[in-house]
Amino acid sequence: MRWWLLGAALGLLVLIVPDVQAGRRPRDHEGGSRRGKRKRDGRGLGRTREGRSRPLKIRLVPGPIIPEKPGPNFGNTGFLNLYRNVQEQQSSYSVIPGKPDRCVYRGLTMFDLAVWSPSPCVTCLCAEGRVVCDEISCPTMHCPSPVTPAGACCPVCMDPDSELSLDLSGDSPVPSDPNKAVIPLTQEEIQSILWREEEEHREEEERLRKKDEARKKRRKERKEREEKQRKLVEERRREEEEALRLQVEKEEEEWRRQIEEAEERRRQEEEKRMQEEEERRQRERDKEIKLEEERRRQETLEREKLLEEEERQREEKEEEEEVWLRGDVFQMIPKERDLLPAPIPTPPAAIEEEEEEEEEEEMVTRSRGGLPPGCSISDVTVTCENIKLTHFPPLSIPELKSLSLEGNDISSIPAGAFNGIPNLEWINLKKNQLTSAGIDANVFKGLKMLRRLYLDENLLDMVPPDLPSTLQELKISENKLRGIDENSFQDLSSLVTLELEGNLLSEGNVDPRAFAPLTQLFYLRLGRNHFRTIPQGLPKSLLELYLENNLIEEISEAVFNRTGNLNVVSLRHNKLDETRIAPMAWFNHRNLESIDLSHNEFYLVPSFLPKSLVHLVLVGNNIERIPGYVFAHMDPGLEYLYMSFNKLDGEGIEPESFFGTHHSMTEMCLDHNQLIYVPIGISEMTNLHFLRLDSNKIRSISDESICDPNQDQETPLVGLRMENNYLDPQKISPSAFSCVRSASSVVLKPQKTKR
Template sequence: MFEQAVWSPKPCVTCLCSGGEVLCDEVTCPPLRCHFPYTPTGECCPVCMDTGPASHGDVLDFSGDSPVANDPDPVTPDLDPILDPVVPRTKAEIELLNREEEERLLKKEKRRKKQKEEAERQRRRQEERRRRQEEERRQEERRREEEGLRIEKEERRQEEAMRLKEEVAMKERERKLEEERRRHEDELKEKLRELAELEEEEEEEEDMEWLLRGDVFQMFPDEPSKEDLLPPPLAEPTDREEEDGKGVVVRRPGIALPLGCDISDVTVTCENAQLTNFPPLNIPELKSLSLEGNSITTIPVGAFNGIPNLESINLGKNKLTTAGIAPHTFKGLKFLSRLYLDNNLLEKVPPDFPSTLQELKINENHLKGIEENSFQGLSDLLTLELEGNVLSEGNMDPLAFRPLSQLSYLRLGKNHFRTVPQGLPPSLLVSFYTFYGNSLENYILKFLKALFLTTTF
């Protein structure tokens, strides 16, 4: 259907297509005052067919309504409509009426179009107003979102600055803690050294008798001569010594040491000497023995019978296992105060340490648990280091530390602790590095830091 198309779906009804809508209007016929109205073919309204003379008050009526007037003529109110003949309209009059009706319809259509255009303008104004309001709302939301992002960015920046500040402060605290720990270790080592020197002086003042093997004894002079303290120049081993001693070199008269070993005063050092077995030594006055960096796997029974007065033993960086250490191996060393077993293959703490032990290090081994009697009798132990093992609160007996009444320094770092183990002795000086490198809960770690800062500073 084309715009502004006009058609008549039925007689006396005219329809118009405008703006996508169909507007229809029915033709209103004028009233007739005749006896025999007639509707011609092709016409919409009826006409009068009376042939008699028409009265001066007769009017042409095309409505087809009753000949009785709804509104009597005010000029001739006494005329009888039945006797009043109606003169039929001519074709020109009918065309005039049709033109008038078309003009009326056109005016009505113009009014309708004008009203529709006005309604469209109103709709457009409302749509524009609604669009402006929507745009303002979006701009306001965008402004609020940008403000929120700005505030969030500022908060993140402040949090990052605070975090960096806390990290710097934490590193500074850790540095101070490390310095304090080292100072504490140095002080402790100095005390141990002074104690060892004091014991050595007391021993030098006494005329002591050293137990060698069973019932064999040897007496030493009160003041050893300079010749006895300094070893003579090393001599090249003879063919017989190499054959019988299997690499044994005589460094002092009566003292045989393996190749790669050195002796100085009362100290024997066999570090990185490629030893695979514990060397047999018979030096009763020996007080310090270092076998670090070899491949020793076992310590047999009676390994220390010839060196019973040892005060310090370093067996670090070997291949010792728990089964490879004979029972009661260290028990007979009545003067042993320091024992280092770092970097071996121990899965359990060796049993039967001497009660004189003050410093024990079993770092970087394969310890899988601490039993109740692991430290039995070590009431004088001051320092215990068990870093780098497989220990946790689940495989450590709560009563294991009960015998350590004098323990002041403990390191359990680089293990698998998530909580602080139970049964720690009250004499212990808790340090941040006591559990450094574990997976302790955050609040426990903060508690230990605060506790260490409180007790240290």
């Protein structure tokens, strides 16, 4: 029985060895191929972490291995030869693609998990449609006469004294010489193999244990460092909050003090105004009393004259009757002086009072340079506002610099009106009834010092002609200007500010050459007119352009070509959309930093915005989406973005929408939209100061949606508004707002009732 068991073990060994020599791996028929799994039972060929084959290790049971007779496990191909010093064999892999459930190899179809050996040194496997082949590379043999056994691919060193050989081409061990017996392995050799295996196993376990202990130690040290860092961060945050609280209290105290001072100034100004108003009313009352007294005096004089005339007529009638009764025939001719009415005697006191009043009025008129009643003069400024003047006052004050006639009913300015005030620098004629026909053509020509001329809210239908070349500021808003011709601004090369808002201007009645003389113009206001396109011929020097409340529908590619210095453009309340702006209209501008496109008809944030843009206003449009990378080309980057009152929802903002603004964005307003969550990318904005997300449909806030938990440096976020959403403040994690400098800067109440 013992010999039979020994023969079966040798037969099993012979079955295993060909697989090993051919580079095959044992298969697990239940779980697929065991790739890379280390064998600890000594059977099969394992793989190291570097992908190389491990040395074959065979465990044999000690004892005699000479069978009594050939059994079923013994073949006729030869005897079992024992080979010593079997060295490590190397293998390489090649992959042949196929179908997912089968493989095609050299015209043959192999099903999934099929294993075959196309040659002695190659073993192939069909795995998920791919053919994986393992080719053995033979090691260098250091023996005088290596031998390649039949059916093997690599040579081995043969012990010339061995009486057994391992026939790898057969399925059973056979004696090399029928006359010689099979020599088994000794107990010491087998024990040595087993000890070496156990020693390697213990070393591997010890190495893994030490590695695990080192990992646990590092994890513990990392946790201790994180806890220490967290405590330091918490302490620093408490200190910052305390400092911020003190600063806020100080600012509030300063703010209250400023409010009290402003309230005190306002009260003093109100008292002063009331006092001035009372003085003005008192002067009017005194004037009315004086006029009433004058009227009564005149009535008294007239009554006295009438009584004297009646008395004289009665006396004459009585004298005639007396003469007729006497019957005198000679009658004296009355002298000429007797024909005049007798003078009315005036009391001496009344004569003196009248003379004093006439002298006082003459002195006042002479000292005020012909200034009408109700006007005030201070140093070199005369103010005659809202006193119902109907004519331009004839002034004669050569040193006068400023004249304000605002709020009167003056309809004309005659020739020579400024002859007595030639040194004027500022004239304010707002809110009168001036017409172009009522202004003399040369009335402003003699004012060589004039800098500012205000003609707002009159009835002018054209720009006054022959304005002085020294003019720097001209305002003709809220009139009825019907056009601007080529010569309207002739010789006004010093003009800096021009305001023509609220007129009847359009691209059809504004000559493209009208602005050519304005070589120093910085500020141009053309709002509340009838423009459908940007007017042509804008000055090269222009810095700020305001065209709000027009009918502008498009921006052509060439309209801003000459305005390289343009810094601010306001186009709010027009009819623009993202399809009517030419791609290169302002894309390459290097100075255009602020654009206001509020209250237009945009559905998307427009592309091809200026590279230099810093301030963008898109309030009150129909914007539903912010395309990805729309701000990415801007340098140094967009800082202010206002998109309140639009239609942004959860799908309208992409992960790349704010790409390019993560280090530049300072203020962003997305309030009064339809957002259902905090937009992606806000937590990456390292320079954000103020954020508005109020009046949306946000229902929750994650810990990393606003604040980046991996951000170590201090964040500048000082204001966050999220009221009027569907949030439950009790369910929001405290760490969600960890990057906000002060908890008082986060506004969460009130919230809407959840639907």
